[in-house]
Amino acid sequence: MDVSVTVNGTTHTHDVEPRTLLVHHLRDGLGLTGTNVGCDTSSCGACTVHMGGESVKSCTVLAVQADGTDITTIEGLAAVAEAEGIATGDQGWHPMQEAFQQCHALQCGYCTPGMVMAATSFLKENPNPTEDEVREGLEGNLCRCTGYHNIVKAVASVAGGAS
Amino acid sequence: MSAVMGTKMLRKEDPALLVGENKFIDDIHAPGELWMGMVRSTMGHAKINSIDTSEAEAMPGVTAVYTGAQLADMGLWIAPLPCAWPVTEDMVNPAHNPVCIDEAKHVGDIVAVVLCNDRYGAADAAEKVIVDYEPLPAVGSLEAAVANEVMAHSDLESNKAFHWPLIPDPEGTEKAFAEAAHTVKAKFIQQRLIPSPMEPRGCMAIPSPVGGDITFYSATQVPHILKVMIAATTGIPESKLRVIAPAVGGGFGGKLNVDPDAILSVTLANHLGVPVRWTETRTEAAGSSHQGRGQIQHMEVAADENGKISSVRVHLDADMGAYMMLITPGVALLGSFLYTGVYDIPNLAFTCDGYFTNMTPTDAYRGAGRPEASYAIERIMDILAGEVGITPEEIRARNYINGGEAFENHEAASTLVFDSGHYRPAHDRALEMAKMDELRAEQARRRDAGETKQLGMGMCSYVEICGLAPSRALGGLNYGAGGWEHATVRMLPTGKIEVVSGSTPHGQGHETAWSMIIADKMGVDPNDVEVLHSDTAKSPLGLDTYGSRSLAVGGVAIAMAADKVIEKAKLIAAHQFEAAPEDVQFEAGAFSVAGTPSKSVHIQELGFAAFAAHDLPDGMEPNLNEQVSFDPPNFAFPFGTHVAVVEVDTETGGVELLDYIAVDDCGHQVNPMIVEGQLHGGIVQGVAQALFEEAVYDEDGNINNPSFMDYLVPSAMEVPNMQLDYTVTPSTTNPLGVKGAGEAGTIGSAAAVMNAVCDALSPYGVTDMDMPATPKRVWEAINSQGGAA
Numbered sequence: 001m002d003v004s005v006t007v008n009g010t011t012h013t014h015d016v017e018p019r020t021l022l023v024h025h026l027r028d029g030l031g032l033t034g035t036n037v038g039c040d041t042s043s044c045g046a047c048t049v050h051m052g053g054e055s056v057k058s059c060t061v062l063a064v065q066a067d068g069t070d071i072t073t074i075e076g077l078a079a080v081a082e083a084e085g086i087a088t089g090d091q092g093w094h095p096m097q098e099a100f101q102q103c104h105a106l107q108c109g110y111c112t113p114g115m116v117m118a119a120t121s122f123l124k125e126n127p128n129p130t131e132d133e134v135r136e137g138l139e140g141n142l143c144r145c146t147g148y149h150n151i152v153k154a155v156a157s158v159a160g161g162a163s
Numbered sequence: 164m165s166a167v168m169g170t171k172m173l174r175k176e177d178p179a180l181l182v183g184e185n186k187f188i189d190d191i192h193a194p195g196e197l198w199m200g201m202v203r204s205t206m207g208h209a210k211i212n213s214i215d216t217s218e219a220e221a222m223p224g225v226t227a228v229y230t231g232a233q234l235a236d237m238g239l240w241i242a243p244l245p246c247a248w249p250v251t252e253d254m255v256n257p258a259h260n261p262v263c264i265d266e267a268k269h270v271g272d273i274v275a276v277v278l279c280n281d282r283y284g285a286a287d288a289a290e291k292v293i294v295d296y297e298p299l300p301a302v303g304s305l306e307a308a309v310a311n312e313v314m315a316h317s318d319l320e321s322n323k324a325f326h327w328p329l330i331p332d333p334e335g336t337e338k339a340f341a342e343a344a345h346t347v348k349a350k351f352i353q354q355r356l357i358p359s360p361m362e363p364r365g366c367m368a369i370p371s372p373v374g375g376d377i378t379f380y381s382a383t384q385v386p387h388i389l390k391v392m393i394a395a396t397t398g399i400p401e402s403k404l405r406v407i408a409p410a411v412g413g414g415f416g417g418k419l420n421v422d423p424d425a426i427l428s429v430t431l432a433n434h435l436g437v438p439v440r441w442t443e444t445r446t447e448a449a450g451s452s453h454q455g456r457g458q459i460q461h462m463e464v465a466a467d468e469n470g471k472i473s474s475v476r477v478h479l480d481a482d483m484g485a486y487m488m489l490i491t492p493g494v495a496l497l498g499s500f501l502y503t504g505v506y507d508i509p510n511l512a513f514t515c516d517g518y519f520t521n522m523t524p525t526d527a528y529r530g531a532g533r534p535e536a537s538y539a540i541e542r543i544m545d546i547l548a549g550e551v552g553i554t555p556e557e558i559r560a561r562n563y564i565n566g567g568e569a570f571e572n573h574e575a576a577s578t579l580v581f582d583s584g585h586y587r588p589a590h591d592r593a594l595e596m597a598k599m600d601e602l603r604a605e606q607a608r609r610r611d612a613g614e615t616k617q618l619g620m621g622m623c624s625y626v627e628i629c630g631l632a633p634s635r636a637l638g639g640l641n642y643g644a645g646g647w648e649h650a651t652v653r654m655l656p657t658g659k660i661e662v663v664s665g666s667t668p669h670g671q672g673h674e675t676a677w678s679m680i681i682a683d684k685m686g687v688d689p690n691d692v693e694v695l696h697s698d699t700a701k702s703p704l705g706l707d708t709y710g711s712r713s714l715a716v717g718g719v720a721i722a723m724a725a726d727k728v729i730e731k732a733k734l735i736a737a738h739q740f741e742a743a744p745e746d747v748q749f750e751a752g753a754f755s756v757a758g759t760p761s762k763s764v765h766i767q768e769l770g771f772a773a774f775a776a777h778d779l780p781d782g783m784e785p786n787l788n789e790q791v792s793f794d795p796p797n798f799a800f801p802f803g804t805h806v807a808v809v810e811v812d813t814e815t816g817g818v819e820l821l822d823y824i825a826v827d828d829c830g831h832q833v834n835p836m837i838v839e840g841q842l843h844g845g846i847v848q849g850v851a852q853a854l855f856e857e858a859v860y861d862e863d864g865n866i867n868n869p870s871f872m873d874y875l876v877p878s879a880m881e882v883p884n885m886q887l888d889y890t891v892t893p894s895t896t897n898p899l900g901v902k903g904a905g906e907a908g909t910i911g912s913a914a915a916v917m918n919a920v921c922d923a924l925s926p927y928g929v930t931d932m933d934m935p936a937t938p939k940r941v942w943e944a945i946n947s948q949g950g951a952a
Contacts, residue, residue, distance in 0.1 A: 019283070028282070033190035034183015036412070038361045039445035043871035046361060074183040093181065101177040104836045107844065108670030109180030110187065110361040110412025135879040142871065144361050144413050145670050146840060147847035147908075148879040 003067045007032065008076025009083075016063045022056075023047040025063035026073060034074040034113045038142065045141030048114035048121075049073050050080075055121035057140070074113035077120065095158050096120050103154035107145035115141045119155045129159055167682040167689055171836035174675045175689075176668075185410035188365040188382040193438035196367065197226060199427060200277035200285030201441070202292045203450060204267035207301035207521040207864020208315065211265050214275055215293040222291060224284040227435075230275045231262035239430035241398040244486070245421055247388075247643035248493035250517075254325040257316050257519075259486035261423035261430075266317060267296070268485035269521050270865055271450020273423050278431065278439065301521040303862040305459055305482040308518035315485060315519035324483055324517040325492060329499045331578050336512040339474030343465035347547045352933050353456040353535045355482070355858040356851075358528045359876050360669075362412020363448055366425050367440035368432035378405045379429055384414040384669055385707035388644070390699050392421040392489070397430050404429075408697040411669035415848070416527035418669065419709050420453055420489050449869030454858055455528020457482030458495065462502075462539045470551035470558050474510035475576075477502050477539065481517045484524035491526045492517050496640055497628065497710075498532030500577040504540035505586050505626045505802055506562040511576035521864035527709060529848050530906040533627045534913060541623040541914035545921065546930055555918065556594060559624050563587060571895055581626065581800045582902075585892045589826040590624055593804040596824045596886055602808060610926055618821075619809045619923025623915035629829075629903030630715030630799035630896060647794035648712070649704035650720035652681065652728050654787035656774040658767030660687060662724075664696040665705020666717030671905065672837045673713060677721050679833050680899075684725040685766055686752025704792065711801075711903030714833065719897040720793035727789035732769045738780045739764060739772070799894040799902040803827035805846070805911035811923040816942030818854055818920055823885045825911060830894040830902035838904045839887055845908020846885055851877050852909075853916035854935050 004013040007030060014029055026032045026049070035058060038046035042060040049058045050072040072080045081094045089098055096116050099105070106112040115138065122137035123129070129137060134155045135148070143151060179185045202214075216228035229237075243258040262273045275292050279285035302308045302315040308322040315322050330336065340346060366381040377399065383389050386406040394401040411418065424441050432439040443451065463476040481495040499513045530537075548558035564573050567587025574580050599620065606618040631637075632646030651663035662677050673696060678689040695701040708717075729749060736754035737744040740762045747754050755763040769787065772778070776785035808822040825842055832838050855875040859867040868874045893900030913934065920936045921929060929944045 017283075024282070027190070032183070033186070036187065036362070037189065038363065038412075039871045041445065041870045041872045044361065044445075044876075074181075078182070091178065097181040100181060101173055104171075104174070104840050106177060106180055107672070107840055108361065108411065108413040109176070109185060112180055113183050116181070131884070138879045140878075142361065142876050142878060144359055144415065144848070144876065145844045147843035147845075147885065148882055149843040149885055150840060152879060152884070 001064060003063050005066050005069060005071055007071045008073060008079065018064055020063045021059055022061040022063050022066050023058035026058060032073050032075055036110055036113060038111065043142065045118055046111050046114040048117040048141060050117060050121060055118050074116060077116065094120065099154040099158045103150045103157060105146060105150040105154035111141060111143045115143060115151060123155070123159055127159060131156060167679045168833050169835065172675060172679055172689065172834055174672050175678060176672055176674055187362055187410045187412055188367065188380055189442045191367065191380055191409060193367065193369045196438040196440050197278040197280055198282050198285035199424070199439060199441040200279060200289035201273050202275040202277065202289045202294065203447065204270055204272040204274050206267055206296050206298055207270055207303060208299040209267045209296035210299055211267060211274060212295040212297050216275065219277055219288040219291040222284060222288040224280040225277060225288045226280070227278045228275060228288070228292060231260060231264040234262050235260065235264055237434065239434060240396050240426060242396050244423060244426065245392050245396055245489060246487035246491060248490045248641065250327050250492045250496055250641055251325045254492060255319065256487045257319065261426045268316065269450065269523055271523055272485065276427055301864040302519070303521060303860050303864040305457060305480055305518060305520060307862065308482065308520045309480050315521045322518045324519055327496060327515045329513040329577060331576060332510055333512065336474045336476060336510040339510050340465045340476065343473060344468040345466045345470070345547065345550050346463060347543055347550055348463045349543050349546055349931055351460040351462060351539050351542060353458040353460065354934055355457045355525070356455040356528055356856050357449060357858050357874055358415045358417025358452065358455055360413030360415055360417050363443045363445055364418060364422065364452055365442035366428045367438055368428040369438040370432050370436050376403050376405065377429060377433055378407065380407050380409055381425060382411050382418055383408050384411065384419045384667060384709055386667055386697055386699055387665065387705040387707050389421060389425065393425065393429055396421065396426055399429065399433060406699045408667055414669045415529040416455060416531060416709060417452055420526055446870045449858065449866050449874065450523055453488055453524050453526035454484070455525065456535060457525045458535050460535065460539045462543050464543055464547055466547060466551065470547060470553055470561055472506060472508045472562050475502050475508055475540065476512045479515040481515055482522065482525055483517050483519050484522050485519060486524045488524045488526045491524055493640065493642060494525065494527055494532045496532065498536035500579045500628060501533055501536035501626065502540055503576050504537065505564060505624045507564045508576055522860050529845065529909045531710065533906065534849060534910045537623065537625040537910045538914045541625065542917060542931070545918045549930065555622055559590065569892065580797060582797055582895045583892050584626065584800060584802055585890065586624060586802060588890045589802065589804040589828055592888055592890065593622065593806045593824050593826040596888060597806040597808065597822070615812060615814050617811050617813055617923045619811060619919040621807045621915045621918025621922055622804060623911045623918065624804045625911045626800050626802040627907060627910045628798045629711035629801055630795050631710030631712045633797060634794050644706065645794065646706065646716065647792045648706055648717040648720045649790065649792045650717065650724045651788065651790045652721065652724040654728055654732065654766065654770040654773065656771045658770045660685065660692045662692060662694045662721055663702045664694055664717060664721065665702055666708045666713040667697040667705065668708065671708070671713060672834070676714065676718060676833045676837060680718055680722050681725055684722055685729060687767060711905040714901050715799045715894065715897060715903045716793060716795055718833065718901065719899050720791045722899055723793055724789045724791040727791065728787050729766065731789065732766050732787055734780055734783065735769050735772055736764050795896055797896045799830065799896045801827065801829040801902040801904065801907050803907060803911060805915040807915040807919040809916065809919040809923055811920065811941060813945055816938035816945065818936055818941060820850060820883050820916065822883055825885060825908065826888045826890065827904065827907050828890040828892050829904040829907060830892060831900040833901065841904045842887055842908040843885055845906060846912045847877060847882050849909040849912025850882060850916055852934055853913045855881065857935050
């Protein structure tokens with residue numbers, strides 16, 4: 001069936017099998033491979049994107065459910081942020097991407113797109129979180145490399161900077 | 164340039180990863196690709212009576228369905244899957260075919276393979292293959308394997324695969340135990356762990372339209388080893404194979420194998436002339452991606468009345484799983500040398516029996532043998548301290564090699580020679596950072612007050628073996644390959660530097676670290692350095708990444724190749740200056756003649772001269788292109804002291820990790836930011852073993868927790884911030900004085916956490932507890948003791 005989604009500002013209409021997961025539509029259908037798949041039980045959060053401004057695990061959403069929605073993936077995060085008036089710095093990155101590099105909050109980088117998307121969404125809900133709240137806010141996203149220490153530091157640094 | 168080494172330079176890898184530009188295996192597609200869908204055994208042990216593929220074959224998009232018997236008839240491989248480490252001459256090694264033929268040996272064993280033009284279609288069709296299994300008695304635990312009443316392989320008469328002893332001085336050990344004032348025995352269980360890199364495994368083989376070449380993309384830690392092993396297994400000549408590891412999303416040992424999926428991808432692509440690919444699901448991984456640990460350790464120490472240890476005796480039963488994979492039997496051996504830990508213990512007697520079970524094969528997982536050894540010695544140190552009546556701090560202080568003072572070239576009881584060490588400063592610093600005195604006072608207060616939440620502190624002083632490995636040492640252990648690493652450094656005509664690395668990153672930041680080494684050596688901007696890796700066409704020689712070897716072997720090779728480039732460039736500079744080479748000095752990237760500052764040329768300017776070759780010294784070959792294969796003369800032995808602080812809720816059994824302090828010594832550091840990251844992640848993997856993770860099997864060999872819903876990889880909620888510090892004791896094994904840091908965190912943390920848990924529970928008479936220390940286990944331990952201090 002026809003599914004029309006606006007991803008990173010561009011509207012795409014495709015004939016999609018009803019059972020297609022949003023993450024596979026984004027990756028295999030639209031070629032946006034920045035969003036990753038790390039599990040099959042909606043546990044790891046590697047596939048986190050923004051749908052209608054809120055973070056969702058795109059492995060737990062059918063493409064047909066996303067019909068008519070606005071979606072932001074890691075590829076479009078900075079541009080969407082810029083449109084919202086958030087400064088994107090020298091590299092043209094969202095401040096969260098910048099903070100992840102500065103704080104060494106990524107190693108293999110596989111969880112990173114989902115983690116960044118979850119973190120930016122979390123800070124919209126809670127702009128001045130405590131460290132415990134950051135940890136709680138990222139509970140749905142697993143990372144095997146960093147032990148979370150530097151991820152929490154990165155998110156906290158953006159929260160501090162934004163306040 | 165000023166010194167770059169030792170600075171926290173930001174990573175070159177990050178920009179592409181942060182915007183989703185990197186290509187992981189599942190991001191890469193080829194026209195006409197077929198997806199493999201694996202039909203995997205749902206039984207731990209079963210005879211395959213028949214397989215009906217007709218319904219699957221009729222599914223849309225399905226081009227073929229192959230059973231193991233059909234594939235064997237097609238002759239797609241010339242040897243079973245390889246085991247590169249036959250630890251003894253008489254080791255039993257049952258054939259491990261990529262697809263099993265008449266008997267399935269574990270849940271997840273491949274029974275048939277479907278090819279379909281669609282990801283979902285392949286999974287659907289695999290479900291439509293009907294397999295008639297006849298259940299056979301299964302070996303669902305290591306204990307059952309040792310009991311030897313049921314055989315994991317029907318055609319074998321015993322589950323035992325090998326017996327491997329390391330007993331340098333049998334009489335010395337016997338005498339030490341006979342004369343000891345204290346002997347302490349303990350049995351430790353190293354539960355099975357699932358490595359769980361965030362990126363699942365995957366691969367794709369693409370046949371060339373002409374010439375029979377195959378390009379094989381794989382989410383692997385070991386493209387070079389894989390190339391050799393694919394050639395040896397399939398008979399496809401190495402010269403026809405190109406293996407590429409694209410961006411790889413973590414490994415931790417879990418991606419260093421020669422998996423059946425790889426062999427099927429390559430051979431079916433070669434047979435059919437179309438690209439054949441596979442991406443595992445997370446749940447599929449539980450039964451098919453090798454697991455770590457799986458050991459039972461029987462540990463004994465003998466000590467005098469003051470707690471000075473004279474001997475360690477250990478017998479290990481090691482769970483191989485259903486088959487020997489690449490280095491399955493060698494994992495326990497890697498640990499065998501470390502059962503005397505950081506201590507001056509003159510005698511070691513180690514024996515290991517390897518057993519087959521009907522569970523997922525085991526192999527290397529972060530630390531591979533060494534976390535297990537470190538756990539056993541560090542847990543028993545605490546038990547011995549209790550026996551002698553002194554603190555964990557004191558028992559360690561009394562036993563450190565050279566009294567905790569600096570040493571070089573210490574021959575341990577295992578006969579390995581520790582390059583360098585200085586254990587007391589890390590010990591003291593860790594206790595200071597933890598504020599151990601204050602913690603002990605608070606612990607006493609809570610105990611006296613009978614509070615619900617009790618405090619526990621645990622320490623672990625570890626040493627590990629890094630820089631795998633001197634090739635002769637590996638030969639002595641009957642390992643099937645060497646341990647050198649290869650590097651090439653090229654000064655290009657434009658003055659840019661190209662580095663070719665044989666070690667292959669999957670998150671460790673090689674591009675950054677190697678650029679920093681070159682920048683420092685050659686006096687260039689690290690951004691002028693390009694690092695090529697992970698593609699056997701660009702980097703034909705290499706032995707890849709595992710065993711904390713990248714820097715201590717591969718990084719050293721790069722530094723040595725840079726030295727050779729500088730040496731040659733110096734001759735060109737001398738020729739241009741019309742000076743004797745011995746009068747030419749090299750500083751901050753520039754060659755100059757002593758006393759004649761006007762004569763100066765930067766090394767990057769000599770790239771073009773070497774390339775053009777218009778005016779080189781007589782007899783000199785053109786180009787600045789130097790290679791080194793570095794075979795380390797010894798291992799490197801990093802060490803450190805970790806302290807864990809836990810709070811145990813005595814009503815619920817819940818354990819919360821409140822604080823974690825680690826003081827590590829990995830010799831000189833190239834990039835302390837990267838070292839810190841390695842430690843953070845490593846520590847949490849050890850914490851996870853202590854508190855959360857276990858692959859749980861039932862007696863029939865079914866895995867009860869195959870997904871992330873119930874295999875508990877910790878989230879940010881479960882772990883605290885960590886306090887890290889370092890001491891620096893340079894390695895004497897290599898010219899950079901580096902040791903390795905990739906596994907250190909994991910090697911130190913499980914014991915520190917469990918020592919803390921047992922410390923918290925000591926008022927309840929608890930001296931030991933199996934991992935993971937789940938609330939149920941802790942609650943039962945408290946309540947089986949009557950629940951009162």
